[in-house]
Every structure is written in C-alpha cells, then in structure tokens.
Amino acid sequence: MNILLNGARIIDPVQNTDAPMDILLEDGKIARIGADILKSAKSKDSGKVKIIELAGMIIVPGLIDMHTHLREPGLEYKETIASGTAAAVAGGFTSIACMPNTNPINDNRSITEFIKRKAAEAALANVYPIGAISKDSAGSQLTEFWDMKEAGIIALSDDGKPVMNAALMRRAMEYAYSLGLPIISHCEDTNLSGGGLMNEGYYSTILGLSGIPGIAEEAMVARDILIAEFTNTCVHIAHVSTAGSVRLIRQAKKRGLKVTAETAPHYFTLTDEALQSYDTNFKVNPPLRSAQDVAAIKEGLSDGTIDVIACDHAPHGRTDKEVEFEYAANGISGLETSLSLSLNLISNKTLNWPDLIAKMSVNPARILNLPKGTLEAGADADITVIDPQLKWTVDVKKFCSRGKNSPFHGRQMQGKAILTIVGGDIKYDGL
Ligand code: DOR
Numbered sequence: 056m057n058i059l060l061n062g063a064r065i066i067d068p069v070q071n072t073d074a075p076m077d078i079l080l081e082d083g084k085i086a087r088i089g090a091d092i093l094k095s096a097k098s099k100d101s102g103k104v105k106i107i108e109l110a111g112m113i114i115v116p117g118l119i120d121m122h123t124h125l126r127e128p129g130l131e132y133k134e135t136i137a138s139g140t141a142a143a144v145a146g147g148f149t150s151i152a153c154m155p156n157t158n159p160i161n162d163n164r165s166i167t168e169f170i171k172r173k174a175a176e177a178a179l180a181n182v183y184p185i186g187a188i189s190k191d192s193a194g195s196q197l198t199e200f201w202d203m204k205e206a207g208i209i210a211l212s213d214d215g216k217p218v219m220n221a222a223l224m225r226r227a228m229e230y231a232y233s234l235g236l237p238i239i240s241h242c243e244d245t246n247l248s249g250g251g252l253m254n255e256g257y258y259s260t261i262l263g264l265s266g267i268p269g270i271a272e273e274a275m276v277a278r279d280i281l282i283a284e285f286t287n288t289c290v291h292i293a294h295v296s297t298a299g300s301v302r303l304i305r306q307a308k309k310r311g312l313k314v315t316a317e318t319a320p321h322y323f324t325l326t327d328e329a330l331q332s333y334d335t336n337f338k339v340n341p342p343l344r345s346a347q348d349v350a351a352i353k354e355g356l357s358d359g360t361i362d363v364i365a366c367d368h369a370p371h372g373r374t375d376k377e378v379e380f381e382y383a384a385n386g387i388s389g390l391e392t393s394l395s396l397s398l399n400l401i402s403n404k405t406l407n408w409p410d411l412i413a414k415m416s417v418n419p420a421r422i423l424n425l426p427k428g429t430l431e432a433g434a435d436a437d438i439t440v441i442d443p444q445l446k447w448t449v450d451v452k453k454f455c456s457r458g459k460n461s462p463f464h465g466r467q468m469q470g471k472a473i474l475t476i477v478g479g480d481i482k483y484d485g486l
Contacts, residue, residue, distance in 0.1 A: 056105050057081045058479065061093050063109035063440065067116055068409040068417050069429040078114060079104075080436040083479035088430055107474070107486070109440060115412045116428050117149025117437030117477065118394065121419040122214070122239075122293060122317060122365035124386070125151075125182070128169060129158025134370040134457045136170065140179035142368070142390040142456035144483035147472025149437035150181040150427055151368075151390075152419075155192065156215040162187035162198045164206035171207050179482050181437070183209045183423065185239065188227045192216050197223065200230050209423050212239035214293055217275055219245060225282050232288035237315075237422055239291045242275035242300070243341065252381060254327040254342040262330060264380065267342050269297035276300045280307045280314055289313035291422055294367050296322045296341040298351030305360040315422050316355075317363035320396035321387055323352045323405075325462065335376045335383035336462040339369070353405045362418045364411075366393040370458020388458030392449055394441070396463070398470040440474035447471055 058080040065076045065088065077092035078085060093106065120143065126133040134142075143151045153170065155161035161170065167184045174182035186208035190196045192215065200211065211231050218224045218240070231238050248271035253259050255266025276292055280303060283290040292304060295318045307314040321339060326346050329337045337343060355361040369386025376383050397415065400406040406414070416439075420428030427437060449466045451459040475483035 057103055058476070059093060059104050059106045060114060060438070060440070061106055061108050063112040063114045065114045065430065066408050066412055067430040068413040070431060072430070073409060078430065078438070080476070080479045083436055085430055085432055085434050085436050087432060111444070112473065113441045113443055115439050115441065116416045116430050117475070118147045118415045118439050119150040119419040119425065119427060120148045120366045120368065120390065120393070121152045121363060121423055122319070123151040123153050123368040123390065124156065124370065125153040126157060126370065127173060128166065132372045132457070133375070136173040136182065137177040138455060138457045139370070140174065140177045140182060142454060143180040144475040144477065145455045146390040147394045147439040147441065147475055148180055148390060149439065149475060149477045150183065150425065152183040152185050152209060152423060154185055154212060154214045155187040160187050160192050161185070162190050162192065164202050167203050167206040167208055180477060183425065185210045185212050187211070188213045188218055188238065189223060194219055194223065197227060197230065200234055200236060204234055204236060208236070209425065210237045210239050212241065212293070214239060214241045217241050217243040217245060221278060221282065224279065225286060228282055228286050228288040228290060232286070235424060237289060237291050239293050240275070240279045241293050242272050242279060244271050244274045247271035247274060252338070253330050254344045256327060256345055258327045258330055264330070269299050269344065269348070272297050272341050273299040273303060276303045280312060283314060284312050289315070292316040294319050294322070294341055294365070295352065295355070295361060296344050296348065298348045301351045301355035301360055305355065305358070308360060315362045316360065317365040318352050318356065318361050319365055319367040320389065320393050321462070323349055323356065323400065324396050329462065333380050334462065335378070335380055336387065336460050338380065338383050338385055339387050340385035353400070356400065356414065357405050362414065363422065364393070364397050364414045365419070366390050370456050371460045376460050386460065387462060388454065388456050388460050390456060391454050392461060392463050394472055395468040395470050398443065436476060436479035438476040439472050441470060442473045443470045445469065445471045445473065
C-alpha cells in the first residue's frame, strides 16, 4: 500500500527543508515530496493510496539511535530483539544500532548473524549490530573486524567496559579505520572509577556513597583523542557526561581532529541530586553529574561539540534493580522517553528543530555510514511523525520494552512520536 502523508510540517536538515508539504511513499521509498501532492495522487490512482491527514504534526527523517542495548542473546528477561525493536518504533526510532554486551558477547560473525536474523523476524525497526573490539570485551585480544563486517556490523565498541589497554585501542583504531568502521569508545578509567556508585561530589559525600570522579571519564576521552590524532583515524565518544569531556572534545574539533560525540537525555535532564532518593533507577554509568556538568552538556549540544543524542537504552529486570544500591545494575530504559525529553531542548532554547533532528537522525547516519537520515526522493521511506503538543505521562507499565527501569516514571511530557514508518510500512500507530 502506498501512503500519502498530507499537510504536516516537514523538517529535513539534509535538504534544508522546514515547511508544510506532502510526502508520497511508494514501494518502500520516498517517491515525492512537495506542496499539493494530494490532488494529483487522488486523481491518479486513489484506490491504491492511503491518505493520512497530519495537520499540526511534524514529519522528520526516521530517528536513529546509535546506542541501544538489546539483551538477546542470553539476557532475554531484560529485553529481546522483538521487545526492544517494539520499544524503538514506539519511541519514534526507525533504526537502532545495538551494543555487543549480550551473553555471549557479539564478538564473532555467528552472533552478528543471529542478531540480524532475529531482527528480520521481528520486522519492526532496522537493527544494525555493533561488534566487540576485543574478544569477550575482555580488553586483551582484538576480534576479527573484517569477518564481523562481512556479517553486518557497522561499528565497533566494548561498551559497558572501556578498552583500558592503550596499545590495543591504537591497533583497534588503525584496523577499524582502514575498514571504514567507526570505533565507539566507552571512556572510563576503571582505576579511577573502581567501586564508585555515583558522581563524586557534594551528594556522594552527604549520602555516603563512593564516588566516580569526572576525571575517570575525561582521562580516557583525552587518551582516545590523542590516539585518534596519533594514528590519524577517528573516534566516537559515547555517553558524554562531564563538562571536562565537552571541553576536550570541543578543543579536539577546533584542531580539526576526527572526533565525534554523543550524550544521552538523562545527562541533560537529571543531576546527581536525584540520588538522594536512593532509587536505583537513577543509577547509570557514567553517573548522573552536577548541575554545572548538565549546563556544559547543553552548551556542547548547542555549539555542535556534541553531534548526537543517543538513548543508551539499557533495559534491566526487577531482580537487577530492586536490590541494595551497591548491587544494582547500571542503566536506564530510554527508547520510549528519549524523544520527548529531547524536545525539551527546543522549549528551553538549547536547540532548534532542525538541529535536534540532525542529532537524532542525520548525524548518527553519517557517523555510522548508513544510507538513512533524509527525506529526499528515492530514500528509504523511514519516517517519524511527531505530535509536538501531545501531553502524556510516562508509565513504565505501558512500555513495550521489558526494561521498566525508568527514573522518568510518572513524569509529565509534551510531544511524542505518533506514527513510525519503516521502509514504507507503518510499524507504530499512535494516531
Ligand atoms: O548504565 C549503563 N548500562 N552503562 C553502560 O555502559 C552499560 C549499560 C548496560 O549495558 O546496562
């Protein structure tokens, strides 16, 4: 069935478009975009075109999350590929890249192929596997990059853990660059962060919880920037959480180095003050930081230092979170709240619409070399329709994700994805 999306405001940063227009989808592709397509579509072949009226809505290129944890294989009680991709489309994401820290780790072709097969069976969002940098993400031996690339990985990361060995990271960056695979670095010096439960600062002191200093992240950001410069390769810094990291990345970009970066909605929405509740849903790695860090993250988003807003969707089960703070797993189930939290950046004037959409679609596509992130004629019909006025309340019981671990449960939101189209097919319909 061909679809005509009629009367919405269309924002496509790639084409520099921000205007009311219609879009015609045919055979899984964007056939035409322009004013008044409705008339010709009606007269031509009205029976074969489903017309969807979208006055007051905003259409953007399908959102892409470059940092999702799907827990299959091995940890299906937290998330399956089917439940994770259902959460993705419900949150407005048409494509997700999934981190390799499953059980077993995605460190070889057979796991990559398994993930792709399961994603094809689920047939919801596009799933792009990320392969591990080191075998079992143990940090000592590189995986077979080429083999995994042939099987379908689009990037490499040991996310969840840092690559502590600088020599291994150097080789990883060199080999990955020659294969056109980006390295996504989880920046954490575990000698500095070891045993820490939350941000080191005022609140860790009064709560008596051991701290993770900002420098645990920043020392590794600095190291990876240096390795990227030394090897003349590129690196993408995952989940940036501190003012110091923003400063280092800003300087690196000014010097023309090939460094890109992402942050996640919780790092510009929450501070470590929230930990006073001892609610383990606020426990995440890197940890929630200070108000000054949050301000710096917003500045980094606004001035282009931070290229991407990623969910770092990290679903966990009740038994992982409903335990003493010390033993609780790190992570936030983010796919179904990310867009609405990010829309706050528009209302608080941190970003405008095209810049926000660039960070949630165009830039992840560019960094991961995906042929996505635009509404140009001929592109895949991956589309997110947003109702910017819709008011709703986060209720984890309604999440498609198995991970109900959200610190945003009960929060009032404005703005939501109401229609998610992948390859020309409606995969989520909240109209
Ligand atoms: O909070 C986190 N959760 N940070 C990570 O780096 C890993 C992730 C997970 O896999 O749960």
